[in-house]
Amino acid sequence: MTTTEPQPVRTDTPGVADAAAMLRGEMGRADNKAALLLALIGGLVAGVGSAAPQLDLTASAVTAGVAGLIALVAAIVLLLIAVFPSLTGDGWPSWHRLSDAELQARLAGGQRTDEVRALQAGAVRKFRRIQYAIGSTLAGVGFLALAAVLTSLL
Numbered sequence: 001m002t003t004t005e006p007q008p009v010r011t012d013t014p015g016v017a018d019a020a021a022m023l024r025g026e027m028g029r030a031d032n033k034a035a036l037l038l039a040l041i042g043g044l045v046a047g048v049g050s051a052a053p054q055l056d057l058t059a060s061a062v063t064a065g066v067a068g069l070i071a072l073v074a075a076i077v078l079l080l081i082a083v084f085p086s087l088t089g090d091g092w093p094s095w096h097r098l099s100d101a102e103l104q105a106r107l108a109g110g111q112r113t114d115e116v117r118a119l120q121a122g123a124v125r126k127f128r129r130i131q132y133a134i135g136s137t138l139a140g141v142g143f144l145a146l147a148a149v150l151t152s153l154l
């Protein structure tokens with residue numbers, strides 16, 4: 001009876017390198033979107049924070065404004081989580097644990113399908129958190145608009 005060695009994951013599968021490159025690009029796009037949103041929301045929070053003390057706000061307007069600021073801070077937290085680097089897995093963060101021979105073998109092997117799956121999962125997580133942050137931002141802006149309406153009406 002003969003035994004066979006386990007076969008390595010194929011690295012020459014057509015499209016694997018292209019998929020990995022596309023996913024890395026999407027991750028970069030997600031980071032850029034998150035950075036833009038962080039700047040916009042941060043500016044909005046700073047503007048509201050500096051203008052609010054000078055306004056004569058009713059209790060209902062203050063309540064709506066605080067709810068808006070809480071939603072905006074939640075969006076900032078979600079965006080910070082989205083751009084927080086993940087240093088787990090078998091990708092480049094683990095290379096320092098490999099011997100020279102293991103690292104050379106890994107680099108020579110090219111892209112693997114498990115790397116593509118990990119990149120895809122990371123990209124989905126980033127974009128989902130950005131979606132939640134946008135929803136929270138819209139809620140915050142809605143509450144701030146309500147506060148402005150309440151201030152002008154009452």
